[in-house]
Amino acid sequence: MGKGFTLKLAWNNIKQNRKFYLPYVLASVGIIMMFYIMCYLAFNKGLASLAGAEYISFIMVLGCVIIGIFSIIFIFYINSFLMKRRNKEIGLYNILGMEKKHIGKILFTENLITSLFSIVAGLLIGVLFSKLVHMILCKIMGVSVPIVFNISWIGVVFTAIFFGALFLLVLLRNQMKIHLAKPIELLHGSSVGEQEPKTKIVMSVIGVICLAAGYIIAITIDNPLQAIALFFVAVVLVIIGTYLLFTTVSIVVLKALRRNKNYYYKPGHFTAVSGMLYRMKQNAVGMANICILSTMVLVMVSTTVCMSAGINDVIDQMTPKDVTVSQVFIDEPDMNKMEPAYLDSTLSGLKAVAARSDVKAKGTTNFTAAAIALKLKDTSFEFGDSYSIMNIITADEYERITGEKAGISGNEVISSGTETPDTFTYGGESYTTVKYVKNLMASGNINGVNTYNIVVSNLSKVKSMVRAAGDAYNGMTYIATFDTDSSNSATEAMAQKYANCSSVGGGRVRLRSDIKNQLGGFTGGFLFLGIFLGLVFTFAAALIIYYKQISEGYYDKEKFEIMQKVGMGKAEVRKSIRSQVVAVFFVPLIVAGCHMAGAFNMVRQMLSLFSLNNVGLFVECSALTFLAFAAIYAFVYLVTAKEYYKIVQWGEQ
Structure with missing residues (x-):
């Protein structure tokens, strides 16, 4: 040749x-x-x-x-x-x-x-x-x-x-x-693939176990570190379960419909059910692929959009003002750093350092918080788990920060950061949360843990809570914040002077502008990648749907011609086609929505690694993402369905 x-x-x-x-x-x-x-x-x-x-x-x-x-x-x-x-x-x-x-x-x-x-x-x-x-x-x-x-x-x-x-x-x-x-x-x-597939009980059981295990892992995880460690495991289990269930459970359902004589022996139902059953092995793989791709788009886009939309809350939590000065005192035995005298003197020293650097400080405030490592189980705090932290300050410090009266006494607390329950137990005592205040304390960093910031009535209460914590006490953190109109270079010079003159090591200065730039690069990159890959996977799902419609159209053409010859009218043929196409199209979208809901808790835990704890925002981003994707999906359905109809020659030309 x-x-x-x-x-x-x-x-x-x-x-x-x-x-x-x-x-x-x-x-x-x-x-x-x-x-x-x-x-x-x-x-x-x-x-x-x-x-x-x-x-x-x-x-x-x-x-x-x-x-x-x-x-x-x-x-x-x-x-x-x-x-x-x-x-x-x-x-x-x-x-x-x-x-x-x-x-x-x-x-x-x-x-x-x-x-x-x-x-x-x-x-x-x-x-x-x-x-x-x-x-x-x-x-x-x-x-x-x-x-x-x-x-x-x-x-x-x-x-x-x-x-x-x-x-x-x-x-x-x-x-x-x-x-x-x-x-x-x-x-x-x-x-x-035209031979009738057999019902495979073992594969169905394995599929149910895999899918259930993936959902259980995702739903029951209660801290970010476990979420990252088990995320890949949960994803693999759900993917395996999805493929097996589309291959096996769909066959069980279709055979059950076929056994229902009142439903099956109708022209539209007969052709749709029999056609899908005899090609379910091929259909199941394609539907599972579409479902997995759709889930990837939904989770990826909703997560990255939430990160981008919630970044300002993170910045406010880390640096509520232009400059945040922090020092950590590990295992400090006394509570004098929470006394007004200490706070006044350190704030005066900070202002003096700022003045020498030609930095104008406005709205200065400071506080010292006692840190406890613990974990919330139901409504009781248990000591020792390092992935959750409780920062405790006094009512006097709250009034220094906000300029408002705390109005609490006894075992009443004001909550900020990760919200505490209305009533909770700590060290054998019962406490009541009377108010929640957003962004009360500057965290100073993205810590990737649940951070419970609480205000208690007085210093004696702080001391008793520290004693109850025992080895779970993690020392104290001093934080001062202020706004300034000065340049970044002057503020950076002030930061260096502060570190050099500090009597205790560990002092550092964070600028809101630096944090904003760093997190902007991080979240902007993720948002770009999420949208970029979302478009890739959406396009891929659309193409798979197109090829499925084309291949099934050629397969169904002869079948519908025969049905036409034995007496089925065009309206009945059209109805049968529509029921089959709609099922093949929208079942993967529905299952993808279920996967997205199942992954909600795990993704929320991972978002908390970046101090994104706004559950309402994540719900909103997830819902909007699903609606937008569903609209695109419906458009793909309309376009590819026309191609299917053209091939079988009984629909639109």
């Missing part, structure tokens, strides 16, 4: 099958473009000068890894649709006398054309849009960027090598499949 003939036949095959090849090529171009852009950002030297650059670089490298892994799975999965659709055509070539080596040459040429076009087009578009994406990232982070066009040659080489190797593996897989298959198998390859 001549090279010219092989090239001509390969190109003609691509044109004849453009309905299948075009989405595949466009998807490949899109993934390659996105992979290059992520590499461009990961290796971009200009980002190194931004605040939080170390976070941004890590996030972009993580994005490269995620897109790379996803690309392998996605391209192999979509290629399987293409090959299954073309099995009959390839088998016919073989029966008509074409040797397998000649078929292999044709497949090689087709793969070479689509791969080269995808890589070249993907890189060109990626280079074209990389600067725009860079500017969008900087806009999200709130920084300016010079408009200078450049190309990441490292990204170009890495992208070309990675996807060249990936397309080569796809080709080898196709060649091996053709070489090992018999012509008769290829002719009937597009009909594989």
Whole structure:
């Protein structure tokens, strides 16, 4: 077979099958473009000068890894649709006398054309849009960027090598499949999966156990460190459970519907149930893939949006004013640092240091808090768990901070930070929370733990609570805050002088502007990555749905033609099609919503690592994300359903 003939036949095959090849090529171009852009950002030297650059670089490298892994799975999965659709055509070539080596040459040429076009087009578009994406990232982070066009040659080489190797593996897989298959198998390859699947009790039980275990882990976790440690375990269990349940439980449900004669023996129900049952093995895998991708989009986007929307609360908690001065006194035996005399003298010293540095301090206030390591179990605090901290201050200090009367006595407390129960037990005594105040104390850092800030009636009460804590007492933290109109350089000079003149080590000064820049880089990078990957996975889910509709349309065409001939009207056919398509489309979305709800507690715990404890905000972000994704999902349904109807020829033309 001549090279010219092989090239001509390969190109003609691509044109004849453009309905299948075009989405595949466009998807490949899109993934390659996105992979290059992520590499461009990961290796971009200009980002190194931004605040939080170390976070941004890590996030972009993580994005490269995620897109790379996803690309392998996605391209192999979509290629399987293409090959299954073309099995009959390839088998016919073989029966008509074409040797397998000649078929292999044709497949090689087709793969070479689509791969080269995808890589070249993907890189060109990626280079074209990389600067725009860079500017969008900087806009999200709130920084300016010079408009200078450049190309990441490292990204170009890495992208070309990675996807060249990936397309080569796809080709080898196709060649091996053709070489090992018999012509008769290829002719009937597009009909594989039509045999009725068996009910698999063992797989159903394993699926239920995996899914239940993943949900239990996610729902029962009560601290951020466990959430991070078990997150991957829970995700794997839910993914396994999702695949098994779509494969097994769906068959059980459909067979139960078939046994219900009153439901099954109706024209619309008969065709829908029987059609889905006989192809459920293929349907289940596709539906599970759509469900997992949808869950990834929902969790990723809602989390990153919540991080971005709640970052100001975190900044307010860490540095409620322009400057926060802090010192930690470990195992300090006396309580004199909570006395007004000590607080007055240290505040006067701080003002003197600020004045010598030409820093004008406004609205100065300070306090000293006793720290206790503990854990809240139901409504009782237990000592010793280091992932929860209680900071205790007196009513006098509360009045210094707020300028308001505390109005508490006995075992009444005012709560801030992580909210305490209305009534709780501490050291065998019962306490009552009379009020919650937002951002009462500056935390000084993102500690990744539940931080209970409480105000008690007097210093004697603090001493008794410290004695009750025993070894769980973690010392004291002194914090002073003030606003200033001075420059950052003057404030930084003041910070250095304060550290040098401090009589006790550990003193430090935090500027609100620095914290804002650092967290802006961190949350901005995550928001960008979440939206970026969300678009990738949404596009992938849409393409999988498209191929499912196309493949099922060709399978159903003959069936509906036969049903038409034996007396089923067009209206009945349309109703049957609609019921089947709607089920295949929206069951994955519903299950994804359930997964999102199941993961809510675990994600909330991980968000608390960044001091994001606003549950209401996370609920709002999750709900809005689900509604937005559902709208996009419905649009994809409308578009792909039309293609399905066109193929079976009884719907819209």
